[in-house]
Amino acid sequence: MIIEAVYHRPGDQYAYACTDEMLHIRLRTKKNDVDEVVMLAGDPYHWEDGNWQNQEFSMWKTGTDTFYDYWLVTISPPYRRLRYGFLLKDESESWFYGDKGFSKEVSTDIGYFFCFPFLNGIDVFNAPEWVKDTVWYQIFPERFANGDTSNDPEGTLPWGSEEPTPENFFGGDLKGVTKNIDYLVDLGISGIYFTPLFKAFSNHKYDTIDYMEIDPQFGTNEDLKEMIETCHKNGIKVMFDAVFNHSGYFFPQFQDVLEKGEASIYKDWFHIKEFPLTTEPLPSYDTFAFTPFMPKLNTEHPDVKEYLLEVGRYWIREFDIDGWRLDVANEVDHAFWRDFRKEVKATKPDLYILGEIWHDSMSWLRGDQFDAVMNYPFTTNVLNLFAKESISAKEFVENMTSVMHMYPEMVNAVNFNLVGSHDTPRILTECNDSIEKVKQIFTIMLTMVGTPCIYYGDEIAMTGEQDPGCRKCMVWEKDKQNQEMFQHVQKLIRLRKEEPLLANDGVLSFLPIEDDNPIVGFTKSNGTETILVLINTKDESYDYSIPFNWSNKVVKDVWKH
């Protein structure tokens, strides 16, 4: 047994409360190395005749990736307290593993056991209920629909008349969304994630000028109210984009510093290294990346913090938005996000907080900061299989198993799955224009654990390279929309609503898969019902035997009927 590969540490995805009563305890071992794992656990204060009392609980394997097996046991400690250790067995040896490491003998000293000291309700990760049943649609407002030409900025081009550039404008706005609500309802989505709507200089609006004002080119506060009401009436949630890492260059507070230098009352709102400010060869102030047009905000400063927290509260309080997506969330301090969570959840308890983080995000997902992150590890894995064809179906299953064992189960259910955004080439372009591949990708995304998001236009097979290419004007002419793709996505969304197992009900298990097997298969089961998803990832037929017995079961083909 390679005990050095065994890993557990209380907290994170390894020991957490999934409800006010139940704990998940997980363990990682080297792949195919350990035959059996038993948890020895008991209440820390349950002693008899001077001996601490514990019981055995079998753990089961929940998945295997390239290098590891993962084990789980669920337990509801009657007094909400637990000390526990693991007994690992293979054919030839057995090891005990606890708070002070590994030993051949099971310790009789409770101090050698791991501890989950007390299940306090307030510390339980708690995302809004509605998120796990939501299908998102991402709108880049300047390019979705022009519903009101009177607010078009100067130089607005006719809709879709040119290729998108970093500078051009086509007049998309809020009225455009309101007027096309039937299209979205018809597609079936139940949440819209809007990239920034606040007044800004660029067409993407990530360079905010005023966080308290809708950009006039998108419309008025009345237009916004009408749009949100229309969405809500149609069962559609609305998520805004909070760009709090940096402001735009034309943010008046930054302009004040540019103008007055050290005399500006806003000089501590940013991270200034030297006065007067310079932008060449590198900015003399911290920025997003190295772009002088996005000065990093000093979110540790009390005034900046209060200003941004009020932004967080204001749009919920006044316009009843349902979620905040946090741009470049990983570069803002954790202390800020803890207070942000407190403030916005106090304003609206079931508000969804989604961080833009592309890498391992555990540090933000412990219940005190975000509800979820944009699940780019999911994206990478999908692209590697279908677009780059750099991994096999088996590797896809292994990598997806890794991704699903990175976080607690409740995080997985609300994590934001996407296969493209305004920051990436469009999925159809990634897949070399293969409609069939993109249909498979949507099938996976819309049957997988998590909350899926469709980037506007992907459902009608729009194409586009890395931005600005991926930000083309939405195509509204029916005959230029790919109806096969639309109907495929529409059907997947409908099925996901009809069959909760296709969304986040039940527990997902990947089916065993061999090296040359192109079939990605998984089940989701809630104990009484099981749904099976099988996807042939190759363009050729393959004989596949379903690896379980369903005689005497009622079987229904959900896809065909």
Next chain:
Amino acid sequence: MIIEAVYHRPGDQYAYACTDEMLHIRLRTKKNDVDEVVMLAGDPYHWEDGNWQNQEFSMWKTGTDTFYDYWLVTISPPYRRLRYGFLLKDESESWFYGDKGFSKEVSTDIGYFFCFPFLNGIDVFNAPEWVKDTVWYQIFPERFANGDTSNDPEGTLPWGSEEPTPENFFGGDLKGVTKNIDYLVDLGISGIYFTPLFKAFSNHKYDTIDYMEIDPQFGTNEDLKEMIETCHKNGIKVMFDAVFNHSGYFFPQFQDVLEKGEASIYKDWFHIKEFPLTTEPLPSYDTFAFTPFMPKLNTEHPDVKEYLLEVGRYWIREFDIDGWRLDVANEVDHAFWRDFRKEVKATKPDLYILGEIWHDSMSWLRGDQFDAVMNYPFTTNVLNLFAKESISAKEFVENMTSVMHMYPEMVNAVNFNLVGSHDTPRILTECNDSIEKVKQIFTIMLTMVGTPCIYYGDEIAMTGEQDPGCRKCMVWEKDKQNQEMFQHVQKLIRLRKEEPLLANDGVLSFLPIEDDNPIVGFTKSNGTETILVLINTKDESYDYSIPFNWSNKVVKDVWKH
């Protein structure tokens, strides 16, 4: 190479900011398995010709325990941002390790590298400067000294006239401390940790009746002021004990619930399962352990929280205390402790927050909750070597290496090292009355990384079994105090003050040790000076060659001179 044993995850002790500029990046590998580790790192936004730019940084081995080697590299990223991965090499192979796992090839995709997104100053772990130079002395107030017989409770026994029991009283008080300040100054300690002083029923005072009042048997607010001023004048910090997990049975709010049941306005201050309250066979309310006399407080309730936070602030504001030791800290919710930190640090920025947690405490030591915990893993390791003789000197060194790699370096420097307390048998009793062993133990504790604490009376070789035995009255008759022990401890404290390397200056490295070698040796070095500590843990002489060359160095015997 057993790559499955390789571990890193950004955060915790593996990637953290140790100053506003510098990061520590650590990695764990299987013991003696990897020959060389190189970190590949760069700014996430530093691209040239479409390629992300990174550089190589060698890592060095900082220690080896029973199963693992630990590697470290320090780096000060110029823009406070870092993406990084590891290149692991042995004789026959090399592996890349990053955010998406292991691969034979170094990825060219930045997404496969780990991320430390931004070094925000406010998130840096930040304990008070003074703690790392402090030598603590723990006082159990009822048993240290009776300085004022007028406040003795009814039935107080003559000092030291009987063995301590859970019920008897000997009259120790605040005046007793003030009057004996010269003794403490002579010993050389620079901080006192007091077990609870607030009004309570028992002699140990962990069953609080009033958190806002000093127990009358200990004296008045004036006595307290005088004592704290006396301590401060003599360079001694004062730490109080906060018992916030539970109140005492006679806490008026709990008495109100006992009396009025569901009609009590305090019914939500506790965790009541059923009304009316019962205590048999088990309490119908949550308690500390299973004792009905310590009802668990509902620290999630806003009124309870505000009450306890005000307790936290009050004693700092009004009496200028320097630290709070938090009893049963692990069973109170994290949300409470985050707010507690904010409030007490706002009242006094350099207040020390010490949690009583016996097990792995990483979840409380991320900078948002505690500064340190009581380092019982240190205690266990010392007892196993000297008292139980269950491990060899080599195993001691390995276990201590584990303990020192559990947390970030800044935590180690302020972690509260102890070898006994009011909750354990006295160290001399644990060591079967061997004065020599206890002298060695103090030598280790007072030369080790961390902030050491001497339990009152251990310095004069008092004995005592598990409580109540370990809570005997302090012996004040000179001829009954072991002066050899006193002078030994006194000398160690003096040396620790004179030689900052003996405290927390410099970096500790254990010397290599073989199976049958009884010499525990370590160096601490600050780059220009190195101090060497050697302890023969056996009662027989042993020939030992110091495993490094000190020719051409100025060498001084700190112990003899």
